[in-house]
Amino acid sequence: MVTCINDALYPETGKAVVTLLRRLGVDVDFPAAQTCCAQPMVNTGYLDEAVPVVRAFVSAFEGYDAVVTPSGSCAGSARHQHSLVARRSGDAGLVAAVDEVSPRVHELSEFLVDVLGVTDVGAYYPHTVTYHPTCHSLRMLGVGDRPRRLLEHVRGLTLVDLPAADQCCGFGGTFAVKNADTSIAMGADKVRHVRDAGAEVLVAGDNSCLTHIGGLLSRQRAGVRPVHLAEILAATE
CATH class of the missing domain: 3.40.50 (Rossmann fold)
Structure with missing residues (x-):
């Protein structure tokens, strides 16, 4: 999950995530259907307007073992805000889809340390x-x-x-x-x-x-x- 800001302004960050995960043996896919995580709408109080965005999110990322994103704010939105939006919508299908996908969303450092169990990723950065x-x-x-x-x-x-x-x-x-x-x-x-x-x-x-x-x-x-x-x-x- 590349996030909006990385897709629009910092594509090298998204590329770095793919490079890093592949180096660690992870099979990485990039769902082209992904859009915003809905955080800007939720944070500003537009929960009803966030419903189709959350629906698009769970559709794009269903079926994966993990969703990795280089953003604590976007990971937080998926893990903690999507359920609020889904339940407010009254759509039982969306609630079930969010309950399935959201727990699998990981901020990058969480995924590396907690899921892959690594802290030394083979990096070199002399600064x-x-x-x-x-x-x-x-x-x-x-x-x-x-x-x-x-x-x-x-x-x-x-x-x-x-x-x-x-x-x-x-x-x-x-x-x-x-x-x-x-x-x-x-x-x-x-x-x-x-x-x-x-x-x-x-x-x-x-x-x-x-x-x-x-x-x-x-x-x-x-x-x-x-x-x-x-x-x-x-x-x-």
Whole structure:
């Protein structure tokens, strides 16, 4: 499940997931019928409008052993929000389909550590890196230290702590649009902490958050590059 933002803006992240999983012996398919996970609609209160989107999701991903996505927010939507939408719809068939598909959706680090049982994926990335745990991965999914455990096993990588790492970056999807001033203020705090960490690279599991933080870093000419976790784990040279 590539997600909307990766499909539209960061295709290299999606390609990195496929490269990584195939290197680990996983038989990867990309259902061309996939669209949005419906998170923007649900988060903004349009649950009825999300019904056909959730219906399309379960149709595209039914029958697979696992659905892997490089996004804590989209994985969280599928695992926790789809059932709300389905039950609100009153469609028993949709409820059953969601109950079948949703538990099989995994954020990338969850799949690697919990399903495949690996922390060393054979990656090489000779840079100093700091990790930002995104809100949905941290709070909704509870991925915990899985991304850090994966990063700690990357050859050549130096992982430095991010001050106040658990604080939100301020993006929040539509929150950044509707509450721009607050979003920017929160982002400024996050960027200050990123710069204080002294890393070359900021890594996270969601490109949405990296877009927000990366934009602020760029405007400050901070010299810190935002890179998705999948792209680091897929790197071998």
